[in-house]
Amino acid sequence: MSSYTLPDFYLxxxxxxxxHLETARAHTHAWAAAMGMLDDPDIWDEQRLEAMDYGLxxxxxxxDCPSAELDLITDWYVWVFYFDDHFLETFKKSRDxxxxxxxxxxxxxFMADTPPAPANPVERGLADLWxxxxxxxxxxWRDRFVRVTRDLIQESMWELFHIERExxxxxxxYIEERRKVGGAPWSAxxxxxxxxxxxxxxxAGSRPVRVLTESFAxxxxxxxxxxxxxxxxxxxxxxxxxxxxxxxxxxCDTRRAVEITNDLLTSRLHQxxxxxxxxxxxLFTDEGVSPAExxxxxxxxxGLQDWQAGGHAWHTASSRYTKTGRPGGVLxxxxxxxxxxGPGGLRNHTHIPYAEVTVRPPEPxxxxxxxxxxxxxxxxxxxxxxxxxxxxxDPVPGIPAVPVWTxxxxxxxxxxxxxxxxxxxxxxxxxxxxxxxxxxxxYADDYYPRVFGASRDLVGAKLLNxxxxxxxxxxxxxxxxxxxxVERGLADLWxxxxxxxPAESRRAFRAAVEDMIxxxxxxxxxxxxxxxxxxxxxxxxxxxxxxSDLTVALTRLAPGRGVPAGLHxxxxxxxxTGAAQDYAFMVNDVVSYRKEIxxxxxxxxxxLVMQNFLGCGPEEAMAVVDALMTSRIKQFExxxxxxxxxxxxxxxxxxxxxEAVGGYVAALQxxxxxxxxxxxxxxxYRGDPARPAAVRWTQGPTGLGTATVRIASLAxxxxxxxxxxxx
Numbered sequence: 001m002s003s004y005t006l007p008d009f010y011l012x013x014x015x016x017x018x019x020h021l022e023t024a025r026a027h028t029h030a031w032a033a034a035m036g037m038l039d040d041p042d043i044w045d046e047q048r049l050e051a052m053d054y055g056l057x058x059x060x061x062x063x064d065c066p067s068a069e070l071d072l073i074t075d076w077y078v079w080v081f082y083f084d085d086h087f088l089e090t091f092k093k094s095r096d097x098x099x100x101x102x103x104x105x106x107x108x109x110f111m112a113d114t115p116p117a118p119a120n121p122v123e124r125g126l127a128d129l130w131x132x133x134x135x136x137x138x139x140x141w142r143d144r145f146v147r148v149t150r151d152l153i154q155e156s157m158w159e160l161f162h163i164e165r166e167x168x169x170x171x172x173x174y175i176e177e178r179r180k181v182g183g184a185p186w187s188a189x190x191x192x193x194x195x196x197x198x199x200x201x202x203x204a205g206s207r208p209v210r211v212l213t214e215s216f217a218x219x220x221x222x223x224x225x226x227x228x229x230x231x232x233x234x235x236x237x238x239x240x241x242x243x244x245x246x247x248x249x250x251x252c253d254t255r256r257a258v259e260i261t262n263d264l265l266t267s268r269l270h271q272x273x274x275x276x277x278x279x280x281x282x283l284f285t286d287e288g289v290s291p292a293e294x295x296x297x298x299x300x301x302x303g304l305q306d307w308q309a310g311g312h313a314w315h316t317a318s319s320r321y322t323k324t325g326r327p328g329g330v331l332x333x334x335x336x337x338x339x340x341x342g343p344g345g346l347r348n349h350t351h352i353p354y355a356e357v358t359v360r361p362p363e364p365x366x367x368x369x370x371x372x373x374x375x376x377x378x379x380x381x382x383x384x385x386x387x388x389x390x391x392x393x394d395p396v397p398g399i400p401a402v403p404v405w406t407x408x409x410x411x412x413x414x415x416x417x418x419x420x421x422x423x424x425x426x427x428x429x430x431x432x433x434x435x436x437x438x439x440x441x442x443y444a445d446d447y448y449p450r451v452f453g454a455s456r457d458l459v460g461a462k463l464l465n466x467x468x469x470x471x472x473x474x475x476x477x478x479x480x481x482x483x484x485x486v487e488r489g490l491a492d493l494w495x496x497x498x499x500x501x502p503a504e505s506r507r508a509f510r511a512a513v514e515d516m517i518x519x520x521x522x523x524x525x526x527x528x529x530x531x532x533x534x535x536x537x538x539x540x541x542x543x544x545x546x547x548s549d550l551t552v553a554l555t556r557l558a559p560g561r562g563v564p565a566g567l568h569x570x571x572x573x574x575x576x577t578g579a580a581q582d583y584a585f586m587v588n589d590v591v592s593y594r595k596e597i598x599x600x601x602x603x604x605x606x607x608l609v610m611q612n613f614l615g616c617g618p619e620e621a622m623a624v625v626d627a628l629m630t631s632r633i634k635q636f637e638x639x640x641x642x643x644x645x646x647x648x649x650x651x652x653x654x655x656x657x658x659e660a661v662g663g664y665v666a667a668l669q670x671x672x673x674x675x676x677x678x679x680x681x682x683x684x685y686r687g688d689p690a691r692p693a694a695v696r697w698t699q700g701p702t703g704l705g706t707a708t709v710r711i712a713s714l715a716x717x718x719x720x721x722x723x724x725x726x727x
Contacts, residue, residue, distance in 0.1 A: 004229060004230050004234075006258075007259065007262040008262075008334070008339075009223070009334060010334065011309065011335070012273070012335055013305045014309060016064075016309070018059035018064070018065065020059070020066070022055075024055040024058060024070045025055035027075075028055055028071065029046075031075050032078050032082070035121045035128065036121040036124060037078070037125070042089055043085050043089050044085065048319075049078075051320075052319060052320045053317065053318055054074055054077045054078050054081065056317060057077060057311070057314040058074040060311070061187075061310035061311055061314070062195075062303075062306065064195070064306070065194045065195065069194055072133065073194050075128075076133070078125075079122070080183060080186070082122065083153070084156075086121070091103065091156075091160060092160055092163060097157070097160055100157060101157060104153050104154055104157065107123065110123055110126040111126070111146050115130070133145075133193065137192075138198060141189070141192065141198050145186075145189045149186055152180065152182075154571075155180040155181035156181060158240075158571060159238075159239075162240060166239070168244055168248045168249075169239075169245055170245075170249060170635060171245055172539060172582060172631075173579075173635060175536055178242070181240070182217065182220070182224070184216060184217030184220040184221055185213060185217050187217075187220065188213045188216060188304060191304060192300060195299050195302070197295075197296045197297075197299035198296060199297065200293045203287065203297065207518070207522070208275055208282075208283045209297065209300075211272075213304075215268045215269070215271040215272040215275065216272055216307070216308065219272065220307070222265040222268065224311075225241045225261060226242075226261055226262060227315045228320075229254075231321050243261050246260045264535070264536070266339055267342075267536075267613065270348075270534070274531075276301050279525075280297065280298075280301075343613050347612060348532045348612060349531050351532050353597075353603075354601050357597050359594075359619050361593060361622070362590060362622065364586075364587055365629070365630045365633060365634075368669040369673065370673040370674060370677055371421070372420045372421065373419075373425070376420045376431075378432070379416035379420065379432045379435045380417075380435075382435070383415060383416050383439055386432075386436055387410045387439055387443070388407070388410070390440075391488055392410060392439075392443050393405060393410060396447070396450070396451055396485075398451075404443065404447050405443065405446070412683045413439065413442060413684060415678075416431070417674075417677070418438055418677075419431055419438055419554070419674075421670055421677060422434055422554060423554075423555060423557075433497055437497070437550070437551075437554055440490065441516065441547050441551070443486070443489065444486045444489075444517070445545075449523070452464075453527050456524075456528045458521065458524055462521060468487065468517055471487060472494050472514075474506055479491055490513075497509070504565075509550075512549035512553055515549060516545070516547040519541055519545040522545070523545055527603060531603065532608060532609060533604065533609055535610065538604070538609045539582065539606070542585045542589075543578070543582070545604065546581070546585040548581035548584065548585065549581075551671070552580075552668065552671055555667040555668075556664070567651075572644050575639055576639040576640060579635045580633075582628070582629070582632045583633045584672055584675045585606070586632070587672075587675055589606040590606075590607060591679040591680070592605065592685040593607045593608075593618075594685075595685050606625050606628075607621045610624045610625055636672075640665050644665070
């Protein structure tokens with residue numbers, strides 16, 4: 001077995017040490033003993049606890065907090081690492097899945113106001129820590145902390161299931177699940193507590209704050225995987241490690257897998273920096289964030305930076321992980337040219353557009369059958385007439401004023417064929433509604449880059465998004481007068497679709513539309529910065545830009561097709577849905593690669609993202625995306641065949657619930673098959689420069705003094721006097 005050497009890490013921030021280190025060491029040693037964590041030498045004893053040095057870890061990761069706070073934070077980390085080792089010794093080694101689930105479920109009770117009597121050191125520690133921690137924070141923070149603590153606890157079963165199956169995750173599944181079981185989002189919540197920087201509740205779920213938290217978490221976990229590979233994989237037989245995931249997925253040796261993992265770590269750190277510097281200022285402006293709120297957010301960002309630097313320093317010093325060869329200077333600043341020009345850095349801004357494309361798309365794996373709706377031809381005719389009536393063929397203002405679509409493009413688009421596979425048994429009216437939604441979303445997806453992209457008019461795009469929300473009232477209400485075809489189409493679709501829905505379904509449906517249109521702003525920002533996205537950020541945002549939640553919802557419009565909300569939030573259904581959505585958008589990306597890259601200068605394509613990240617040619621990148629696509633649909637098959645039945649049995653699901661879940665699975669199968677069939681048949685992605693679709697077009701004048709003209713692109717004519725949306 002070859003020796004294992006750590007890579008050259010990107011370390012943009014130097015670690016600092018809290019002056020209360022020795023106090024924390026003494027306190028937490030006594031606390032662990034009082035909780036009974038040193039009673040079983042097979043798990044921990046005094047020598048092992050001292051060598052792992054969690055006091056040093058927390059002094060590094062929280063360098064500025066006072067002594068009492070450092071003691072509390074250190075106790076939390078002693079508890080979480082003891083929990084991890086106790087779970088390994090008690091349940092992973094014995095593979096006692098049933099006992100493990102009962103043990104984890106009981107821990108939930110210790111995050112309540114009246115916990116039961118603790119029966120082991122893990123319960124005793126949690127029962128002690130909870131009342132010492134949550135009273136200082138708001139109910140909103142407490143809810144978030146409960147959620148991330150529950151994720152950390154419950155997702156241990158994901159690791160156990162993989163050990164039972166002797167299975168290694170695909171890379172997308174791994175990053176998502178590691179984010180939960182690895183505990184870094186939990187660490188981020190403790191950063192808020194330690195830094196006195198609780199996030200404003202209205203901002204905690206925003207994209208910039210979410211991406212800061214998740215890129216922080218991914219970097220923490222990837223670094224840990226690099227340090228812990230020898231101990232976890234080679235000594236303990238652990239299967240949840242990114243180096244191992246890369247070895248299996250890419251079919252490469254350990255050295256190359258280490259490089260890929262470290263490149264992803266570097267890219268995620270650059271994503272963190274990019275978000276803090278480019279997205280937070282816009283968030284503060286757009287949401288009217290007060291100086292006090294800004295201070296909390298920025299102190300949170302600083303706390304996450306301190307954690308990254310301190311966590312790395314502790315990994316080099318602690319005995320918890322097997323010592324391995326590593327370059328010198330790992331405790332100081334290490335910002336090499338390779339780190340700045342590699343994945344996530346300057347390389348992401350250097351793509352040369354309109355390069356000739358010769359690589360051919362793969363033939364995607366598709367195991368599911370497809371049926372068509374008998375009203376297909378009726379829907380085709382109705383959709384073309386509807387699109388014309390909404391103004392999809394009308395010129396939009398510009399120099400020159402040209403339409404986004406021609407009549408030929410609207411007819412050839414044939415969204416009715418896609419909808420027909422989505423809802424093969426729907427009546428004609430429902431099929432036409434589904435078709436209209438697909439046509440509207442596709443038109444709007446073309447409208448945004450055409451009208452706002454080349455002119456870099458992000459303000460105009462934000463104003464349109466704000467107005468579009470006004471056309472989706474949750475309760476009956478007056479809506480604005482539509483000013484363009486995008487608004488007109490939504491104004492027509494919303495009442496005939498959302499009106500019959502129950503209130504909860506209407507809210508979810510509106511959120512799906514909002515997620516899609518807001519994600520287009522992310523694309524416009526990347527276009528303005530000429531930035532190829534980070535691969536993790538791309539995959540997670542591509543589900544939104546593709547309109548996955550919206551189009552999946554269209555397969556379930558009729559009443560009585562819903563799955564209980566509690567089941568929708570389970571690992572099994574979330575994993576199954578995410579796998580289906582990733583398969584669908586990757587189908588789009590491989591089929592549209594030539595059209596987008598060669599003729600449109602697009603930056604948002606998974607093949608290009610992998611090409612940029614791996615530093616490889618388009619053939620290798622296309623093969624990687626094909627492998628990802630296949631792994632995701634095979635994950636879907638496994639979840640629906642094995643994990644989902646086990647979940648329904650474990651929860652005692654009744655017949656109606658099982659039927660609803662079965663209907664949802666069938667809808668996703670039809671959705672993927674229909675997406676693939678439509679992409680194979682539509683002329684939209686042929687990439688033929690002679691076709692009307694391939695028009696390089698600039699919306700309006702650009703340069704100093706032209707902002708007012710560009711904002712006016714929202715309307716098909718000049719704004720009417722007193723237009724409220726212009727405020």
